[in-house]
Amino acid sequence: MQRQLVKIGSTMDVRYGTPAAVYKELFAEYKIEKVFTNHDYEPYAKKRDREVNEILRLRNIPFHTYKDQVIFEKGEIVKDDLNPYTVFTPYSRRWKSLLNDFYLRSYPDKKYYSNFYKQAAKEIPSLRSMNFKTTDEYFPSKSWEKETIKKYDEQRNFPFIEGTSRLSVHLRFGTISIRELAREAGGLNETYLNELIWRDFYQMILWHFPHVESRSFKPEYDKIKWRNREKxxxxxxxxxxxxPIVDAGMRQLNTTGYMHNRVRMVVASFLTKHLLIDWRWGEAYFAKKLLDYDLAANNGGWQWAAGSGCDAAPYFRIFNPDLQTKKFDSHLKYIRKWVPEFEELTYVKPIVEHESARKRCLEAYSAALKK
Ligand SMILES: Cc1cc2nc3c(=O)[nH]c(=O)nc-3n(C[C@H](O)[C@H](O)[C@H](O)COP(=O)(O)OP(=O)(O)OC[C@H]3O[C@@H](n4cnc5c(N)ncnc54)[C@H](O)[C@@H]3O)c2cc1C
Structure with missing residues (x-):
């Protein structure tokens, strides 16, 4: 972006600080007539934008905000009675019925180039100056293969295959356009389009039900007596x-900052159900490690696995890690890659026994839900 702007005699002006402090600097240096930004649905961002709005309001500066990072937002997809959907399938049906070219069109940009404020190029503060450290983790490219998307529904569940788009980091940071992706890839495979709709769905849930950030979507699930054993x-x-399948997933996450979706479901189920550890602990660990960390999707995924979320798997359906392995990694290729010692005597003994852990989980959940 900076290169494009410099070419036309303009520049980005990137500042690091709290909105109040940065606006103070900007007011001193520029004559600001209007401010434009895009919507963000996370509770922190909503609070920040309310503060900015207040700073601007005191100076009578109009604040214009727009949808950008999703196809449909807030109250655009609601039930006939105007209440938000809490179940995915009817939401996705309505989503698809309202979709047309208007929602998939890229926003015009080139025709506004001449409007950019002309000034000498400014230096962008380095990430190091903001206390970030360099890492050698792999960042997937933002190009995607047509063939992968065409075969998405057949391959996406097998963690040893490169069968998914690996675009989550780009979608999360806005380095790829959701409209362009839905238009070009969504048309190639219905299952792929559905995943992009899940993304909109969880953003919408977070917007309408911000309590999910710290509490269960279904309040009765906050009564579960978690064991929470630190060891x-x-x-x-x-x-x-x-x-092995759980350990492979966690090692993939720790080493690369990514974990395959199928395995995310398995490890999240294992933590909450087999170990009876509060889903918020797992959610926070994922938040620390995932390069594609996104509050709405991560929270949605964790609450789905714990059974506490909207449209979650019923709590009595508990993933059996061995069956998941047989189904999705039958040749043990993924496991061999991440847990090479799994057939050796040196490999750790199972931390719990599946059947008894399952029974203990069912007891804890039904006791909480009966109350
Ligand atoms: C416990 C748990 C935690 C998760 N945490 C995150 C997270 O922090 N950030 C994140 O982007 N996704 C999260 N997901 C969803 C999913 O695992 C990742 O989006 C996916 O694995 C990213 O790989 P990909 O880009 O190859 O996905 P693809 O399979 O190629 O899907 C394309 C895009 O659709 C979106 N998408 C796919 N599945 C989901 C989903 N279930 N919910 C919402 N959006 C989805 C993502 O933006 C993804 O990039 C989580 C899932 C679970 C079960």
Whole structure:
């Protein structure tokens, strides 16, 4: 962006600080007539934007905000009675019925180039100056293969295959356009389009039900008596539970900042159900480690796995890690890659026994939900 702007005699002006402090500087240096920004649905961002709005209002500066990072937002997809959807399938049906070219069109940009404020190029503060450290983690490219998307529904569940688009980091940071992707890739495979709709769905849930940030979507699930054993949590984080598929997923996460979606579901279920550890602990660990960390999708995924979320898996459906392995990694290619020692005597013993952990989970959940 900076290169494009400099070419036309303009520049980005990137500042690092709180909105109040940065606006003070900007008011001193520029004559600001209007401010434009895009919507963000996270509770922190909503609070920040309210503050900015107030700063601007005191100076009578109009604040214009727009939808950008989703196809449909806020109250655009609602039920006939105007209440938000809380179940995915009817939401996605309505989403698809309202979709037309207007929502998929890229926003015009070139025709506004001449409006950019002309001034000498400014230096962008380095990430190091904001206390970020360099990493050698792999960042997937933002180009995607037509063939991968065409075969998405057949391949997406197998963690050893490169069968998904790997665009989550780009979608999360806005380095790829959701409209362009839905238009070009969404048309190639219905299942792929559905995943992009899940993304909109969880953003919409977070907008309408901000309590999910810290509490269960369904309040009765906050009564579950979690065991929360710190040692077991540590073993899970480190990929040392003795369940190869779980350990493979956690080691992939710790090494690369990414985990395949199928395995995210398995490890999240294992933590909340087999170990009876509060989903918020797992959610926070993912937030720390995932390069594609996104509050709405992560929270939605965790609450889905714990059974506490909207449209979640029923709590009595507990993933059996061995069956998941048989179904989705039958040749053990993914496991061999991340847990090479899993057939050796040195490999840790299973931290819990599946059947008894399952029984213990069902008891804890039904006791909480009966109350
Ligand atoms: C416990 C748990 C935590 C998760 N945390 C995150 C997270 O922090 N950030 C995140 O982007 N996704 C999260 N997901 C959803 C999903 O696992 C990732 O989006 C996906 O694995 C990213 O890989 P990809 O880009 O190859 O996805 P693809 O399969 O190629 O899907 C394309 C895009 O659709 C969106 N998408 C796919 N599945 C979902 C979903 N279930 N919910 C919402 N959006 C989806 C993503 O933007 C993704 O990039 C989580 C899922 C679970 C079960």
């Amino acid at each position: 077991e949590f540590e073993a899970w984080c480190e990929g040392q539970t003795g369940y």
